[in-house]
Amino acid sequence: MKKLIYTLFFVLISVVANGQAKYVFYFIGDGMGVNQVNGTEMYYAELQNGRIGVEPLLFTQFPVATMATTFSATNSVTDSAAAGTALSTGKKTYNNAISVGEDKKPMETIAEKAKKAGKKVGIATSVSVDHATPAAFYAHQPNRNMYYEIALDLPKANFDFYAGGGFLKPTKTHDKKDAPSIFPIFEEAGYTVARGYNDYKAKADKAQKMILIQEEGKNPGCLPYAIDQEEDDLTLAQITESAIDFLKKGKDKGFFLMVEGGKIDWATHGNDAATVFNEIKDMDAAVKVAYEFYKKHPKETLIVITADHETGGIVLGSGRYDLNLKALQYQKKSTDGLSKRISELRKSKNNKVTWEEMKEFLGQEMGFWKEVPISWKQERELRDEFEESFVKNKVVFAESMYSKSEPIAARAKEIINDIAMINWANGGHSAGYVPVFVIGAGSHLFGNKIDNTEIPQRIAKAAGYK
Incomplete structure (x- = not known):
């Protein structure tokens, strides 16, 4: 009898894991290599418990964990544009490309596949909405620095929800010519622009499509670092919460949501360890919002956590067989x-x-x-x-x-x-492995070492996108 109960239990687990993902969360920690994650967990073990070891992040406890390679089509060390393209289209391209192939022709993204499958789609980030990683899910441009042109692709994609710091070049083309502001163009395409979390809550009910950015006067390039945040600053967790709220509105056919912890990369470029660890903890707080949703819909939800590349070549140790991570707590x-x-x-x-x-x-x-x-x-x-x-x-x-x-x-x-x-090895990217953590419907598809191009392919399979 006991054997039968165990058998039925594992069959049930298998059914849950192998069900189709109606709701997909795709988290990308920009620049977040294996050691960045390990260092964060070791830092918080020292900080919170005064002990040697790890204080696990939520996402590292997901039942499926593996690693991925990140090289681009033209270089062993990728940039965020080519890596974002790989993570969105399942195909390699040249560094600087935004979801176009080496022939400069557009390649379909998983977000576009989700939209075609009748899902609502959200793209969110802690940096600007037109930055390389978020852009790679909705835009198709030959160069990541074409910020105005990337922004013009936003309404063409016709996704339901976008969020981030703001837009870098709202009135200036790539060739430095004055151009009409992108904001009236967004509004003509049916988007409501909310500036800040409170403005979102005031406008969300009546909005058909939403762009959530920072309040007027704050930096449109990014949210503040977590270590620098003030009480009235928009956070990645609030953005994730808002995205779920908005994408669940109306007839519920499911959704696809990409959330980027973009400033992990910025802090690693600056070799700023305390800030890096706080940024990863901040992204984990956003993952927690998704995980709370998963607990309500475990048979229909897939959460995938990964990175586009490693940045900085962080080394946890200086050759003395010792670490003193708790010292970082005094960096305010x-x-x-x-x-x-x-x-x-x-x-x-x-x-x-x-x-x-x-x-x-x-x-x-x-x-x-x-x-x-x-x-x-x-x-x-x-x-x-x-x-x-x-x-x-x-x-x-x-x-x-x-x-x-x-x-x-x-x-x-x-x-x-x-x-x-x-x-730190450098102030740029490296070709190091990046982690992959997965939970939920279709998570069984991610159990082995993979290339970054395989991640969106497996998500598409798990969600039933054609």
């Missing part, structure tokens, strides 16, 4: 946020900042000399940067892919990384 802001605070200090003091004032500032913002002891050599490096920047007034901003930082902010980040015993 991203390197960008710290840089802004230093610029404000410079302005408030008319550039007449003393070394003692700078030490007090860094003690408050980074924990240096207070919670985090630093060596004579590390203090010397900070003092040298101070002398150049504030005494000699030779301010050379440190640059990464997505930011420019006050030199002392950049040096402080390097020192906290050193204290935490984290190293």
Whole structure:
């Protein structure tokens, strides 16, 4: 009898896992390699429990876990456009391409397949809506930097919900010519534009199609880093919640929703470990919103978590058989946020900042000399940067892919990384494996090592898209 019960139980589990996915969540952590995920879990184990080990993220506990390769058609190291195209179309292309092949012809995306199958479709991100990864699901352009042209493809795709920071070039073409604002074009196509979470809630009931972006006056390029967020900032979890709410409106034939944690990549380009770990935790909070939905519809929901590529070549250890990740808790802001605070200090003091004032500032913002002891050599490096920047007034901003930082902010980040015993290989992408975590209907299709092009193919199979 007991054997029969076990047999029936496993048959039931198999049926649930093998059912068709009516609801699909596709999370992409931009730049999120295996070590970025592992480092986040180890950091929170030290931070929350004071122990060596891991404090599991929600998505790493999904029952199916594997890894994927990411090379593009033209290079072993992909960019986000080619990787986004692979993750959306199931086909390789050249770096910089947005869902076009090497012949520059459009390739159908899984989001477009979902729309044709009668599903509602949402595309969401923590960066701009016209950035490479989200664009690869709705646009078809030969170059990822064609932001205005990508935005014009948004209403052509006719998806139901878009969300992100905003749009980078709303009135300027790729060849730098003035052009009509994209916002009236969106409205003529039937889209309601909501600026902020409260505005979304006020407009959602009457809207047929929705574009949710940040409030007027906030950065249209991205949401703030999680470590820098203020109470009134739009979050990726709120965007995910709003997307589910909107896509479930009316007749429920199911939906496809892609959500990108885009600023993981930005922080890894800047080699900012504390900010990276906070960004991954922030994406996990968005995954939790999807997981709560999954628990209500377990037989019909598929959640896939992956990344487009690894960024930065993060190394958890400095050769001393040791890690000190808990030191990162004293970094109160991203390197960008710290840089802004230093610029404000410079302005408030008319550039007449003393070394003692700078030490007090860094003690408050980074924990240096207070919670985090630093060596004579590390203090010397900070003092040298101070002398150049504030005494000699030779301010050379440190640059990464997505930011420019006050030199002392950049040096402080390097020192906290050193204290935490984290190293970085570079400020760009690598060809490292990326993780894949899956739960729900069709998850059995993902059980082996795969290429990134196979992920949308398997999602399409799980969801029954032709």
